[in-house]
Amino acid sequence: MHNGREALVVDPGDAAPVLEALGRIGLALHTILVTHHHSDHTGGVAELRNATGAKVYGPAYETMPEPLTRVGEGDTVRGPDGLGFQVIEVPGHTAGHIAYYAAPAGEHPILFCGDTLFSAGCGRLFEGTPAQMLDSLGKLAALPGNTRVCCTHEYTLSNLRFALAIEPDNQALQDYATHCQDLRARGLPTLPSSVALEQNINPFLRSHLESVGSRVRAHDPQGAADRGVFAALREWKNTF
Numbered sequence: 001m002h003n004g005r006e007a008l009v010v011d012p013g014d015a016a017p018v019l020e021a022l023g024r025i026g027l028a029l030h031t032i033l034v035t036h037h038h039s040d041h042t043g044g045v046a047e048l049r050n051a052t053g054a055k056v057y058g059p060a061y062e063t064m065p066e067p068l069t070r071v072g073e074g075d076t077v078r079g080p081d082g083l084g085f086q087v088i089e090v091p092g093h094t095a096g097h098i099a100y101y102a103a104p105a106g107e108h109p110i111l112f113c114g115d116t117l118f119s120a121g122c123g124r125l126f127e128g129t130p131a132q133m134l135d136s137l138g139k140l141a142a143l144p145g146n147t148r149v150c151c152t153h154e155y156t157l158s159n160l161r162f163a164l165a166i167e168p169d170n171q172a173l174q175d176y177a178t179h180c181q182d183l184r185a186r187g188l189p190t191l192p193s194s195v196a197l198e199q200n201i202n203p204f205l206r207s208h209l210e211s212v213g214s215r216v217r218a219h220d221p222q223g224a225a226d227r228g229v230f231a232a233l234r235e236w237k238n239t240f
Contacts, residue, residue, distance in 0.1 A: 001079070001080075001110075002025070002027050002080065003080050003081055004027075005027065005028065005080070006027060006028050006029070006030040006080035006081075007021075007022060007025075007027040007028070007029050007030060007080065008029075008030060008031040008032075008033065008079045008080055009029060009031075009032055009033070009048070009054075010032075010033045010034075010035070010100070010112045010114075010150070010152070011033070011034055011035055011040075011041035011042070011112075011114060011152050012032060012041075012042075012043070012044035012045060012048055013039065013040040013041055013042070013043045013044055014043055014044045015043075015044030015045075015047035015048045015051070016044070018044060018048055019047075019048070019051060022052070028052065029048060029052035029054040030054060030055070030079060030080045031054055031055050031056075031057070031077070031078075031079045031080065032045060032048060032049065032054050032055070032056045032057070033057050033058075033077065033079075033085065033100050033112060034056065034057065034058035034059070034064060034068070035058075035059070035097055035098055035099060035100070035112065035113070035114025035115070035116075035152070036059060036062060036093065036094040036096065036097040036098070036114050036115065037059070037062040037063050037064060037094060037096070038094065038115070041114065041115075041152065042058075042064065042065055045064075045065045045068075046065045049065075049068075055069065056068035056069065057069050057070075057071050057077045058070060058071070058098075059071070059072070059089075059096040059097065059098045060072040060096065060098075061095065061096035062094060062095070062096040062097075071087045071098065072087060072089055072098065073087060073088065073089040073098075074086075074087065075087040077100065079102070083102055083104055084102060085100040085101065085102045085112075086100070086101045086102070087099075087100060088100070088101055088139055088140070089136075090113070090114075090116040090136035090137075090139060090140065091127075091128045091132045091133075091136060092116060092122075092123065092125055092128035092129070092130075092132045092133030092134075092136045092137075093114070093115045093116055093122075093123030093124065093125065093126060093127070093128065093133070094115075094126060094127045094128065095127040095128055097114060097115070097116055097128075097136070098114075099111060099112060099113040099114060099116060099140065100112040101143060101147070108146045108147065108148050108194075109143065109144055109146065109147040109148065110147065110148045110150060110192075111140065111143060111147050111148065111149050111150060111195070112150050113140060113149060113150070113151050114151070114152055115151070115152060115153065116133075116136055116137070116140065116151075117137060117140050117149060117151060117198065117202075117204075118151045118153065118155050118156070118159055119149065119151065119155075119156040119159060119180075119190055119191060119193040119197075119198065119202070120156060120159035120160045120162075120163045120173075120176075120198075120201055120202050120203075121155060121156075121158075121159030121162070121163070121202065121204060121237070122137060122202075122204040122234070124234075124238065125234060130227065130228065130230050130231035130234060133230075133234070134207070134230045137204055137205055140195070141195060141198070141199055141205050143195050144195065145194065145195050145196030145199070146194060146195070146196065147194060147195040148192040148193075148194060149191070149192050149193040149194055149195060149197075149198060150191060150192045151191065151193075154189060154190065154191065156180050156184075156190040156191070156193075157180060157181065157184060157190075160173070160176070160177045160180060160201075161240075162203070162236075162237050162240045163177075163201060163202065163203050164177060165215075165240070166203040166212055166215050166216070166233070167203060167206070167211050167212065167215070169211075170200075170201065170211070172197075172200040172201055173200070173201040176197065176201050203233060204230070204233065204234070207229045207230040207233055208229075212229065212233065213229045216229050216232050216233050216236065217229070219232075219236060220232045220235070220236065223235060
């Protein structure tokens with residue numbers, strides 16, 4: 001994300017492509033936002049900070065490449081041009097995972113959600129609980145429908161295969177799968193998505209619906225009864 005002069009980068013797992021893009025476009029790196037501690041999101045932070053002097057922000061309660069400014073729920077981080085990013089705590093994938101939300105003037109709002117929300121999916125529960133992840137996804141689903149959802153992995157096609165196994169009769173999901181298959185066939189990304197789209201096609205945002213619950217209960221009646229539909233759904237995805 002940049003304004004033609006200064007850039008903001010999120011979860012740089014590798015410094016090299018960032019430095020290449022900065023040099024090619026002629027940008028100064030202003031801000032580095034980190035959502036959680038996994039190395040594929042933090043591996044390039046130190047090199048970028050040392051090379052550019054960019055300000056680094058990351059979650060308050062996770063091990064991070066120091067030095068950085070630690071932030072949590074309700075804090076605001078300022079990027080290029082003073083654009084304010086609201087910090088949202090979204091534990092589940094990791095215990096201290098955070099997301100960043102901003103509403104640039106004249107543009108759709110934007111969400112950097114790390115590995116919490118993917119298009120048609122959500123992150124694995126490495127450290128948090130199903131209840132935490134369900135609550136975190138609820139926070140993100142409550143954002144304005146036109147919010148651009150910028151997650152950090154292109155997992156969309158594999159997520160869609162699972163989503164279609166859950167809701168095979170969901171026409172919006174069928175249409176989106178066809179669209180994404182065409183994008184990837186042309187070497188184009190499926191991202192960003194949007195909050196409104198995810199509400200219509202993402203089974204992890206739809207676990208309260210009977211169309212999802214009935215499928216999960218048919219697949220794992222004991223798991224759905226013991227742990228709840230969302231937890232059983234996430235476990236099903238782990239082995240799909």
